[in-house]
Amino acid sequence: MSAIEPILKRNDFPAIRRAPLRTLQVNLGYICNQTCFHCHVNAGPNRKEIMNRETVDELLRFIDRSPVETLDLTGGAPEMNPHFRYLVQVARERGITVMDRCNLTILEQPGYEDLGNFLADHQVQVVASLPCYMEDNVNSQRGDGVFQASIAGLRRLNALGYGREGSGLSLSLVYNPLGPTLPPSQQELELAYKEHLGREFGVVFNDLFTIANMPINRFAKTLAKQGRHGAYMQLLRDAHRDENLEAVMCRSLVSVDWRGYVYDCDFNQMLHMPLGAGPASGTHIRDLQPASLDGAAISVADHCFGCTAGQGSSCGGALGGD
């Protein structure tokens, strides 16, 4: 038994229930051009799990019968799925807001030179990870050369209008701490990022989201090996705030894995925790009725303290005030 399991099994996270569904978050597969230390999906270039066209069409049918307003595409590098552009195109034609969780370096990979233009042409919102504005820190977390490639990707997006006032092309950056600590104030860090990236690289962006590292998968295993997993869980638990429960992303989102199975969030997906509103054997998107989600219980466990610690944390950054 690993050092992680007993802590996850304590499960004294408060019960939470669903609010109206607004967002469909889709993991298009685990293939990625990077292998980051904190990656909670253990993505990398050799992963073979990729959503197929049939499942992509099931997603579109679900969108048609549900109140979903936003399609949030993640991975791996979602753009490496061969059906990415088809899905984006059809969703945009139906008036759905599309977010691409982009690692920035993909924009600089051979074969993806026109990706930025595609995203701009379809007014896709770009949400990009940049865990620090200092080169050494980014490279230590995400790999050698990642910082320079990320800056090149940001400049490419800026040249297309992303992050610029009045362009309608939204560019948000995501910060997560380098180790087992809580993120600092989102507002203060956003100012520091804007000042540094503007001065040093001429890069602009709209918002900075700060998120805590979730104590699951690769990050949790690394902490366990270092004997720091228990202390990090205690830090998250001690910093829990009940007021953050209102805004956790699972209340208005469902998360779909590359096979089409549905979960209460991306983190539960990685832990194979089935949707609270469905059977323990799992629920496929083709069988999901939106009405069955209304007010349904959400599957929670102790990793959920990563969402409610301190200023709170979701795929949209801090949840409330500082």
Ligand code: SF4
């Ligand atoms: S870029 Fe994102 S998906 Fe890819 S390895 Fe890093 S954290 Fe994981």
Ligand code: SF4
């Ligand atoms: S980990 Fe998932 S289920 Fe738990 S609080 Fe966060 S978003 Fe909700």
